Amino acid sequence: MTMLAITEGRILRPDLSVTAADVLIDRDSGEISAIGPDLAGDADETLDAANSLVTPGYVNGHCHVAMSLLRGYADDKPLDAWLQEDIWPAEGALTSDDVRAGAELGLLEMIKSGITAFADMYFHIPDIADAVETAGLRARLGHGIVTVGKDGDAAREDARTSLEIAREFDGAADGRISTAFMPHSLTTVGSEYLDEFVPDARAAGVPVHYHANETEDEVAPIVDERGVRPLEYAAEMGMLEPEDFVAHAVHVDDTEIDLLAEAGTGVVHCPASNMKLASGMAPVQQLLEAGVTVGLGTDGAASNNDLSMLDEARDAAMLGKLAADDASAVPAEAVVDMLTGESAAVIGLESGRLEVGAPADLAVIDLEQPHLTPPHDLVSHLTYAAAAADVRHTVCDGRILMRDREVLTLDEAAVRENALEAAEALSARVDG
Ligand SMILES: N[C@@H](CCSC[C@H]1O[C@@H](n2cnc3c(=O)[nH]cnc32)[C@H](O)[C@@H]1O)C(=O)O
Ligand SMILES: [Zn+2]
Known part of the structure; x- marks a missing residue:
């Protein structure tokens, strides 16, 4: 048995109290085996957490990690124009190598900011899965389906790919990778494909994840065409099960909020993306009061x-x-x-809490910073003041992914270099 101890930190417990203790991790099982004083003697390796806050690893509930390659490629436009005029044409030119390079860049950034698990919708999933396996995070991956603007065969093929990928990669990377069936949204995927494939996804035992009610433009066409709200339509299509989760839920009415609460379907709130695309403000307090499980995502x-x-x-x-x-x-x-346990619950993972028997997924925040001083309330600091650069160590599944701000599972310089080359070649291909 090989044990790792995180020593002398302040530990954020599931009840959000903070206690001074060591955390002992069984690296073979990838679980926390003890939390308490003086555990360093039981370990063969230690990670120093003096003057640091030890928290569960952050869970990014909704992402398109390979889009890191398109950071700054197109800004300052609303969702529909941004996707149709800029992003989709650029994505049409992405090779599997580009997706791999973008995914590694995003994974590097996530490890450096204390993220240990994420849910991701994209394409070229085998390349993303391979990058995740190397990087050492946990992920729920899925192939995003878009059927609008495609002929019947291509559309059906896209949906079938999503199902097959979900079947093939569930449980990959020693169980660190799980999957979902991922229609892009209720307006970009035709109902005939949902009718056909959602039951297959259910039979395969994988959840369904999609963008929902992100903008008004996604609500009106469904109300006009079907006479029901988008999430009522989703329920009719069998896409509102407890294991399913939707991204955004910005423009939801009271009926839809109740529907989410009753169904037990989680919501991933993506505030930065919603602000940047001016999509609107999700009614998060109302969702929480209604009993909806709400996680967080970067998009x-x-x-x-x-x-x-x-x-x-x-x-x-x-x-x-x-x-x-x-x-x-x-x-x-x-x-x-x-940020932690609720996001994990939404995407169907066990992580997100520091307690014995839980997955050893954690982040360690350096508190010796002016913006984290004085330590009146560390829960407040985590929400309002801490930044990605404050993360010292990241551990996932009992493995050290980053020690003293040095990422151990990816070669940072090489990942950046690859991403630079891929991005330059992509721009030349797309924009001439
Ligand atoms: N197979 C599809 C690709 C879908 S992947 C998921 C898609 O979600 C897109 N995306 C990224 N952010 C958002 C968002 O905030 N709302 C909706 N779509 C987004 C992303 O660019 C990507 O095209 C195709 O043939 O086009
Ligand atoms: Zn998205």
Whole structure:
């Protein structure tokens, strides 16, 4: 048995109290085996956490990690124009090597900002899965389906690919990779494909994940055509099960909020993306009060433009208050839950809490920073003041992914170099 001890830190417990203790990790099982004083003697390796806050690893509930290659490629446009005029044409020119290079760049950034698990919708999934296996994070991956603008055969093929990828990669990387069936949204995928494939996804035992109610433009066509709200339509299509999860849920009405709560379907809130694309403000406080499980996600780096969940936490708190017109809405405690355990629950993972028997997925924050001083309330600091650069160590499944700000599973210089080359070649191909 090989044991890792994280020593002398302040440990953020599931009840959000903070205690001084060591954390002992069984590297073989990838689980936390003890939390308490003086555990260093039981370990064959230690990670110093003096003057540091030990938290669960952050769980990025909705991402398109390979879009890191398109960071800054197109900004300052609303969703529909941004996708149709810029992003989709560029994505049409991406090779599997480009996706791999973009994924590695995004994974590097995520490890450096303390993220240990994420859900991701994209294409060329075998390349992304391979990068995830190397990088050492946990992920729920899926092939995103778009059928609008495609002929019947191509559309059906896209949906079938999503199902097959979900079947093939579930349980990959020693179980660190799980999957989902991922229609892009309720307006970009025709109902005939949902009718045909959602039952197959259910039979394969994988959840369904999609963008929902992100903009008004996604709501109106469904209401006009079907006479029901988008999430009522999703329920009719069998896409509102407890294991399913939707990204955004910005423009949801009271009926839809109740529907989500009753169904037990989780929501991934993506505040930065919603602000940048001016999509709107999700009613997060109302969702929480209704009993909906809410996680947090960065969305892709082209609509954020970084993959820092600590930024997302602060944005969620700020935007939640503005949306509710109430400074007590979406408080720091709720945000820290959304950043960790709730996000994990939404995407169907066990991580997100520091307790014996839980997966050893954690991040260690350096508290010796002016912006984290004085330590009146570390839950407040995590939500409002901590930044990606404060993360010292990242551990996932009992393995050290980053030690003292040095990523051990990826070669940082090489990953950046590859991404630079791929991005330059892509621009030359797309823009001439
Ligand atoms: N197979 C599809 C690709 C879908 S992957 C998922 C898609 O979501 C897109 N995307 C990224 N961010 C957002 C967002 O905020 N809302 C909706 N779509 C997004 C992303 O660019 C990518 O094209 C095809 O043939 O086009
Ligand atoms: Zn998205």
